[in-house]
Amino acid sequence: ETGVTQSPTHLIKTRGQQVTLRCSSQSGHNTVSWYQQALGQGPQFIFQYYREEENGRGNFPPRFSGLQFPNYSSELNVNALELDDSALYLCASSSRTDSGNTIYFGEGSWLTVV
Amino acid sequence: AQTVTQSQPEMSVQEAETVTLSCTYDTSESDYYLFWYKQPPSRQMILVIRQEAYKQQNATENRFSVNFQKAAKSFSLKISDSQLGDAAMYFCAYRSASNNNDMRFGAGTRLTVKP
Numbered sequence: 001e002t003g004v005t006q007s008p009t010h011l012i013k014t015r016g017q018q019v020t021l022r023c024s025s026q027s028g029h030n031t032v033s034w035y036q037q038a039l040g041q042g043p044q045f046i047f048q049y050y051r052e053e054e055n056g057r058g059n060f061p062p063r064f065s066g067l068q069f070p071n072y073s074s075e076l077n078v079n080a081l082e083l084d085d086s087a088l089y090l091c092a093s094s095s096r097t098d099s100g101n102t103i104y105f106g107e108g109s110w111l112t113v114v
Numbered sequence: 115a116q117t118v119t120q121s122q123p124e125m126s127v128q129e130a131e132t133v134t135l136s137c138t139y140d141t142s143e144s145d146y147y148l149f150w151y152k153q154p155p156s157r158q159m160i161l162v163i164r165q166e167a168y169k170q171q172n173a174t175e176n177r178f179s180v181n182f183q184k185a186a187k188s189f190s191l192k193i194s195d196s197q198l199g200d201a202a203m204y205f206c207a208y209r210s211a212s213n214n215n216d217m218r219f220g221a222g223t224r225l226t227v228k229p
Contacts, residue, residue, distance in 0.1 A: 033216070042118075042205050042219030043159070056215025088157055102149070103217060105159035 003027055004106035006091050012112045013081050021076040021109045023091030031055070032074040033103060034066060035090040043090055049074055078111075086113045116141045118208050120220035127196045128228050134181075135191045135223050137206030145211040148182065148189045153203040153222070162204070165189065167211070193225075201227045 003026035013019050025032050031050045035043035045058035049068035063079040072093070078085055088110055092103040117140045127133035139148070150162040165173045165182050172180050177197075181190045193200055206220040 035217075040221075042207075042221050043217075045216035045218075048215045056213075058216055090159065092159075102147075102161060102164055104161065105151075107156065107158040110157075 004091060004093050004104055006089075006106040006109050008109055009107065010110045010112075012114060015081055015083060015113055017081050018077065018079045019081060019111060021078075021089050021091075021111070023074045023076070023093075023106060025072045025074070025091075025093030026104055029093035029095045029104070030072050031094045032068055032072065033092045033094070034074070034076045035092065035105075036060070037088040037090055037108070038084075039087070046076070081113045083113050086111060116143075116146075116208050116210065116218050118206050118218050118220040120204075120206055120223050122223045123221070124224045124226070126226040126228060127193070127200075129196055129198060131196055132192060132194045133196055133225065135193075135204050135206075135225065137189045137191070137220055139187050139189065139206070139208050139218075141187070141208065141210075143210055143212065147209045147211060148180075149207040149209070149217070150178070150180070150189075150191045151205045151207060151219075152200075153205060154201075159205070163191065196227050198227050198229060201225055 005024045033048040034046040037043040047057040048055045052068045065077045067075045088108045090108045091106045094103040146167045148165045151159045163175045177194045203222045209217045
């Protein structure tokens, strides 16, 4: 158990819809990152939030957006869902005080777009 | 851009034997961190071991150890006394020390442990 919790664990959406995924970071961690893991691939970095602001972004379109709240929890929002958005979405938290900035992952949210 | 390559899509090992998983990476940076993560069927990514690039000594965590060759940009994972619970996907990952916004992952190696 890493202390990073995500919800929902599984969901099915229709193409064109919008989805919100939620993440509670590990206690003491102030940085949250989101990753997309398509089937059979390694995770791909979407973006990172630190002090409630986006602090780096991977190669994902603007319809992927996020929020971080004062308690360091976070949301990932995806608009205009496409079939290729079907994947496991992983949230990871870390602390800037950790010299190695090791990130700890939640169990993920499985999104299926039909 | 940094890239991570795992050239072994699948590996198998007999229980109690030793197996080595390969990883190479490409970077122009001198300071960075390398990780091995395990992903069992539950899908949660679990940290196995971490190596700081500035350390020459190879990291060790119980039955898990790495062979870090900085000049060759190689970072292999050795699992000794393999157990059935070691069966999982293993991902090698790179994280810059100067720009720690994201972690780059390899495509993974699926490890099967035979009883």
